[in-house]
Amino acid sequence: MRIEEHPILSFERGRKVHFYFNGKKLYGYENESIAAALVANGITQLSKSLKYNRPRGFFCGIGKCASCRMRVNGVPNVRICIENVREGLEVETQEPLAELPSREFDDKGIDTLECDVLVIGGGPAGLCASLEAAKSDADVIVVDENFKLGGQLLKQTHKFFGSKHEMAGKRGIDIAKELEKEIIENNRIRVFLKSSVFGYYESDHGHLFGMAQRLDDMSEKVYKVKCKSAVIASGASENFLVFPNNDLPGVYGAGGVQTLVNVYGVLPGKKVLMVGSGNVGLIVSYQLLQAGMEVKAVVEALPKIGGYFVHAAKLRRFGVPIYVSHTVKEVYGEDKVEGATIVEIDKNWREIPGTEKRIDCDVVCLAVGLSPSVRVVSLTGADIRYIPEAGGYVAIHDDCMETTKRGIFVAGDLSGIEEASIAMLEGKLAGLYSAKRAGKDVNEDKADEYRKRLEELRAGPFGERGRIAKEKIRRLWKECH
Amino acid sequence: MSLKDYERTGTITVDEIKMPSEEHLKRGVAIIECVQEIPCNPCVDACPFGAISMEKLNATPKIDYDKCKGCGKCVSVCPGLAIFVVRIRGENGFVTLPYEMLPIPEKGEVVDVLNREGKVIGEGEITNVRVENRTGVITVRVDKNLIMEVRNICPKR
Numbered sequence: 001m002r003i004e005e006h007p008i009l010s011f012e013r014g015r016k017v018h019f020y021f022n023g024k025k026l027y028g029y030e031n032e033s034i035a036a037a038l039v040a041n042g043i044t045q046l047s048k049s050l051k052y053n054r055p056r057g058f059f060c061g062i063g064k065c066a067s068c069r070m071r072v073n074g075v076p077n078v079r080i081c082i083e084n085v086r087e088g089l090e091v092e093t094q095e096p097l098a099e100l101p102s103r104e105f106d107d108k109g110i111d112t113l114e115c116d117v118l119v120i121g122g123g124p125a126g127l128c129a130s131l132e133a134a135k136s137d138a139d140v141i142v143v144d145e146n147f148k149l150g151g152q153l154l155k156q157t158h159k160f161f162g163s164k165h166e167m168a169g170k171r172g173i174d175i176a177k178e179l180e181k182e183i184i185e186n187n188r189i190r191v192f193l194k195s196s197v198f199g200y201y202e203s204d205h206g207h208l209f210g211m212a213q214r215l216d217d218m219s220e221k222v223y224k225v226k227c228k229s230a231v232i233a234s235g236a237s238e239n240f241l242v243f244p245n246n247d248l249p250g251v252y253g254a255g256g257v258q259t260l261v262n263v264y265g266v267l268p269g270k271k272v273l274m275v276g277s278g279n280v281g282l283i284v285s286y287q288l289l290q291a292g293m294e295v296k297a298v299v300e301a302l303p304k305i306g307g308y309f310v311h312a313a314k315l316r317r318f319g320v321p322i323y324v325s326h327t328v329k330e331v332y333g334e335d336k337v338e339g340a341t342i343v344e345i346d347k348n349w350r351e352i353p354g355t356e357k358r359i360d361c362d363v364v365c366l367a368v369g370l371s372p373s374v375r376v377v378s379l380t381g382a383d384i385r386y387i388p389e390a391g392g393y394v395a396i397h398d399d400c401m402e403t404t405k406r407g408i409f410v411a412g413d414l415s416g417i418e419e420a421s422i423a424m425l426e427g428k429l430a431g432l433y434s435a436k437r438a439g440k441d442v443n444e445d446k447a448d449e450y451r452k453r454l455e456e457l458r459a460g461p462f463g464e465r466g467r468i469a470k471e472k473i474r475r476l477w478k479e480c481h
Numbered sequence: 482m483s484l485k486d487y488e489r490t491g492t493i494t495v496d497e498i499k500m501p502s503e504e505h506l507k508r509g510v511a512i513i514e515c516v517q518e519i520p521c522n523p524c525v526d527a528c529p530f531g532a533i534s535m536e537k538l539n540a541t542p543k544i545d546y547d548k549c550k551g552c553g554k555c556v557s558v559c560p561g562l563a564i565f566v567v568r569i570r571g572e573n574g575f576v577t578l579p580y581e582m583l584p585i586p587e588k589g590e591v592v593d594v595l596n597r598e599g600k601v602i603g604e605g606e607i608t609n610v611r612v613e614n615r616t617g618v619i620t621v622r623v624d625k626n627l628i629m630e631v632r633n634i635c636p637k638r
Contacts, residue, residue, distance in 0.1 A: 007583045008615050159560035159614075161521035163538055169523040169558050171615075290582060304488040309517045310561025312491030317633040319599025322491050421520075460518040460539030 002040050003265040007290050008157045008171070011265035019089040033147075034080035034091055035061065035068045036264035044249040044336045046070065046080070050096045055335050057249025058268065061259035062152070063145050064237035064373060070094055073218040074102040081259075082194070084147045086216065105219040112224045115141040115190070116438035117431070118209060120197050120376055121233035123151020124420045125412025125427035127179040129231040132431025134188040136440045141225060142183070143195040143211060149183065150176035151235060152255065153420060155262040157290070158283055165453055166421040173262075175420075197225075200379040207380070207407060228438035229407040231430045232377045233423075236370035236391065236413035241275060244330040250337025254284040254367035261291045269362035273340050274298040275328050279307035279419070281367030286314050296359050299326040299342050301349070308462070328364065329356060337362055370417045380408045385476055389469035391417030396476045399451060401430035404480050407437045416469040422457055425450050487516065492597040495629050501546045501567075506628070509551025509568030509575070513542050514632075515561060527558040553577050557613035566620075567628040574625035575608065578632060580617035585610060586636045594623055595633035603627060605634065 003011065013029035020026070021038060028037030035058055038046065045055040046068045056067040063082040072078040072091050076098030080091065117133040119126045122144030130142045148154065156172020167175050183189050192213055199210035201224075209225045238253035240246065252260075252268060254276065260266050272293055274285045277300035285295045298315065303325050305312045312322060329343040329351065344355035371392040378384050382395040382403035395403040395410050402409050411430040412423035429450050436442045458466045487493045493514060501510045511532075513524070518539045525533050525542065532548035533555065535541070553566045556579050566577035576594075586592055586607045594605040609620035623631050 005583055007581050007585070007617075159523075159558075159616075161519060161560050163520075163522050164526055168521060169527075169560060169614075292583075304484050305491055308519050308561065309487055309491065309493075310515055310519070310563040313493070313514065313597065314562050316491040317595060317597050317599050319595070324489050456538045457520045459537070460520055462517075462519055463539070 001267045003261070003267060003291055006265065009173070009262060009265065013265070017085055017087040019085055019087070019091060021091050022093060028085035030085060032085050032264050032266075033061075034070070034072070034083050034085055034089070036081075036260055036266045037085045038080070038091075039260060039268055040264075040266040046249070047093065048096050049247065053096065054247055055249050056247060057336070058252060058260065059256050060238055060253045061256035065253075069098070071098065075218040076101060078218070082146045083214070108219070108221050110222045110224060112226060113141060114226045115139045116228050116440070117434045118207070118225050118227035118230040119143070119233065119431075120230065121151065121235055121412070121414070122146070122149040122191070122193075123233060123235055123412060123423070124153050124175070124179075125414070125423040125430070126151065126231065126233035127183060128424045128427030129233060129409075129411055129431035129434065130189050131179070131182055131186065132428045133231070133435040133438075134186050136432060136435035136442045138188065138435040138438050138440050140189045141192060141227070142189060143192040143197060145194065145196050147194050149180045149191065149193065153179070155255070155258045156420065157262050157287055160421060162421040162457060163453075166424065166457070168421075172420060197376050200381075229409065229434040231401075231409045231411055231427070231434050232395075232414060233410070233412045233427060233430070234373045234376050234414050236372050236417055238366065239369040239371055241328070241366050241368050243328050245332060248331055248333055248337050249335065250333065250362055251331060251364045251366065254280050254365040257363065257365050258284045258287060262287060267291060267293060270294060271296050271361040272363045272365055273328065273342070273359045273361045274365045274367060276300065276367030276369075277305045277307055277312065277322055277324070278367060278369070279311060281365070282307040282311035282315060284365060284367060285320060286311065289315070289318055289320070293363075295320045296361050297342065298322045299328060300324045301327045301345060303347070327351075331364055337364055340364055370413060372414045372417065374414065377403065377408065377410055377414065380405045382408050383476075383480055387416065387469050387472050389416075389465045389472065394469075394473065396473050396480065398477050399474065400433040400447070401426055402433060402437070404477070407434075409434050416466060416473065418466045422454060422466065425454050425457070498629070499544070503569075505546040505549075506567065506569045509566055510546045510549045511544060511551065511553070511555055512565045512567055512629070513544050513563065514565070515542055515559070515563045517541065521560060523558045523560065524555045524564060527555045529554060553618060556618050557616040562616070565632060569625045569628065572625055574623045574628035575620055576605075576623060576628055576631045577609070577618060577620040578634070580619045580634065581615070584636055584638055585612065585617045586619060586634065590636065592621065592637060593635040594621060594627065594631040595635055596630045597632050599633065601635070602630060605631065607634075
């Protein structure tokens, strides 16, 4: 179902177009992803699991998981959540182990692109890095896998916290528009959308990456990208949780649902159980109320609400219960979610028998943390370590955001899970120093200012995890040098 | 460290709010329900009278009721939607609150009024509606004894 009216958003869906799903003619809009258009048409099962052929539905919505892979115009394994709907596309479900493409493509050859700074990821960190590097006179290429720029800013309908320097009080969606406009107007920056960086190679001077861009006919154009330095800002993926039937279509990442609802204006269902009360769980729950869904409950395994009180209070005054010391025991349903059971847990995380409650819901959202997406940075040979407070494996880096691989920088959630204001500042730092590595004169006074603001943002009790993560990362970085 | 109740419940009680005097309530003042140290300060910049202050970005905001004129500029600015303006005139109480849901009520409409737990605790008449940066700033007239309890509305439509 598509949202017609929304208190904050007006959906610019674009032209209505027809496409085919398993031979059946459906309609979507040209600014929608194929996955969003399918959900809008009531299709919940997108693929099957590799081993047991269990149905799989929409989960992450941003190209990080594998649950929506389909054959599009004969090409298998297309992540349909980051592929835009076009007139006449033929979309088909595929067997878990997909057959090779059913058509042949002309060899388009491999072209070489050159730039000072390559930025991988067009979210808050990557866009700020691109702008900062370009302002220091670096020629920049920024690439993103999705068909639009902005990363996860595109779904942040709430006003940002922080101070006026971090655009506090502005909504993420508006910040995304401003950054995109600046990027497009800056003639030092070239943008490659629907493009994936897949390899890193030895190079005589500087760095060499392999990149493939998906074209409208579903063929790919391969590029060698030569750069003097690179900023990797590939973001994070949503964590999963173990419970019976956790793979039923209808169990979504909270961020996945946020994408579906706020970017595409498509509702995944009517009644939601939110698992996790960190800021993501609380904010998304509130945004689902705004979209017209009913939030039946928020459950939190810890004895206290994880996110900001003010976000919890916004939900509570709409009568949404928040159950602390509770978890989801199981989800039930035939081919899709038909309900869930929650249960109280004691301080040793054991379920307390007799405290089960049935929740009547058709959507379960998991908001149980994020893990940095380290695959691209790990290709470069940068030193990767497991830092629990950073959310998982991260490339260790110094306070210029440079990894142990000279000229390779990281920023944003990839460098440790925090939030968007911090990602933007880290992006600026990485942009500045990547330009310096590319031989540009940069104003390091600005860097000191960015570091000071980062310190301020992390100074409170909610910044503790980030502070600890960065201290550990810096310590490891020094040991490496 | 012992847990505060609001960390479990997501609601605060009136005891946790610095109470304005009768004089202040007659003029109308902003009630800031922001009790945790979070990195956020747009309310400080939004106040035209310098009534809201913070020692640092992560401090909780402090409001000087003598300086506050109850103008409500901070209501739509607060990213946490945690600021309300309350006022008493005669037997009537007025609560101005941020509202980001549809439908946006109309002036003169009678709505249910809800407390911090989302329970209906009475009815109120909408006396003013403005929308700033897509946040509705809604004033509802309620029983004067309810001004420190009413924190949400629900249109009857």
